[in-house]
Amino acid sequence: MEKDVAPIMAEYWEKAEFPFQIIPKLGALRIAGGTIKGYGCPGLSITANAFATAEIARVDASCSTFFLVHSSAAMLTIALCGSEAQKQKYLPSLAEFKTVACWVLAVLRVMVAWQPIGLCMGVYDMCHRYLKERKQFGAPLAAFQINQEKLVRMLGNVQAMVLIGWRLCKLYEAGKMTPGHASMGKSWTTLRARETVALGRELLGGNGILSDFLVAKALGDLEPIYTFEGTYDINALVTGREVTGIASFRPAASTQRSRL
Numbered sequence: 001m002e003k004d005v006a007p008i009m010a011e012y013w014e015k016a017e018f019p020f021q022i023i024p025k026l027g028a029l030r031i032a033g034g035t036i037k038g039y040g041c042p043g044l045s046i047t048a049n050a051f052a053t054a055e056i057a058r059v060d061a062s063c064s065t066f067f068l069v070h071s072s073a074a075m076l077t078i079a080l081c082g083s084e085a086q087k088q089k090y091l092p093s094l095a096e097f098k099t100v101a102c103w104v105l106a107v108l109r110v111m112v113a114w115q116p117i118g119l120c121m122g123v124y125d126m127c128h129r130y131l132k133e134r135k136q137f138g139a140p141l142a143a144f145q146i147n148q149e150k151l152v153r154m155l156g157n158v159q160a161m162v163l164i165g166w167r168l169c170k171l172y173e174a175g176k177m178t179p180g181h182a183s184m185g186k187s188w189t190t191l192r193a194r195e196t197v198a199l200g201r202e203l204l205g206g207n208g209i210l211s212d213f214l215v216a217k218a219l220g221d222l223e224p225i226y227t228f229e230g231t232y233d234i235n236a237l238v239t240g241r242e243v244t245g246i247a248s249f250r251p252a253a254s255t256q257r258s259r260l
């Protein structure tokens with residue numbers, strides 16, 4: 001990812017195009033199909049699959065979405081719902097990325113929660129390097145207290161996000177994960193990611209709004225993640241229903257007469 005994808009993604013992002021030439025390289029990683037066993041798929045644990053997703057997002061969130069749709073949404077659906085003949089026919093070539101799959105509707109929110117985690121790891125990496133390299137007022141930016149505080153806040157967020165994601169994986173593996181758990185994981189990680197990426201954008205000064213330095217691109221890439229697979233608000237309400245026993249999706253019945 002660092003060698004073949006990182007150098008070209010900003011250019012493709014600006015053009016709003018996908019670099020299809022990287023697909024064989026994604027195939028060579030041998031992670032497509034994630035947790036599926038057999039049919040040429042790697043049979044990873046849910047935790048290993050989650051970290052693989054995060055490591056892709058660390059370099060490029062668009063690639064991680066492409067990977068999730070192919071591997072989790074499409075391949076997993078075939079593995080769970082397809083006939084034996086369909087699994088034999090489609091999964092081996094999809095596992096090698098010789099064919100590419102797409103699918104709409106819902107993917108699992110556990111993996112989606114790992115996208116903002118990986119994305120923030122990448123932003124933290126970039127800021128850490130940048131603050132040590134760029135000098136202002138005779139010292140590296142890393143020497144200024146406010147910058148250190150922001151960097152540490154970012155690191156704390158990343159650590160907490162990884163732990164929430166890891167806990168979700170363990171609950172899932174134990175068959176104990178509820179919709180409320182998954183929703184809280186997805187909504188909370190995107191909320192923290194928004195803060196983390198905004199801090200990164202501040203730390204880079206003017207370069208924080210240029211796609212060359214990853215952070216502005218990450219800022220843009222995070223927004224769809226905040227919304228798809230249920231917006232932050234709706235996921236919060238799913239968890240709210242679980243902990244209170246009261247669904248609040250529909251507004252309270254409005255009275256006919258206004259007091260105004």
Ligand SMILES: Cc1cc2nc3c(=O)[nH]c(=O)nc-3n(C[C@H](O)[C@H](O)[C@H](O)COP(=O)(O)OP(=O)(O)OC[C@H]3O[C@@H](n4cnc5c(N)ncnc54)[C@H](O)[C@@H]3O)c2cc1C
Pocket residue numbers: 103104105106224227228229230231232233234237248249250
């Ligand atoms: C890049 C991208 C990719 C997507 N990919 C897919 C996909 O592959 N498959 C798929 O099925 N969908 C996909 N979506 C659609 C996504 O799931 C929806 O955009 C999302 O669920 C929000 O729905 P909406 O856009 O209709 O917003 P709306 O429902 O119009 O919501 C607008 C605002 O009102 C809030 N709101 C709405 N209802 C309530 C309520 N009851 N209580 C409190 N607040 C409320 C929302 O939180 C939001 O802030 C994708 C979206 C994006 C941006």
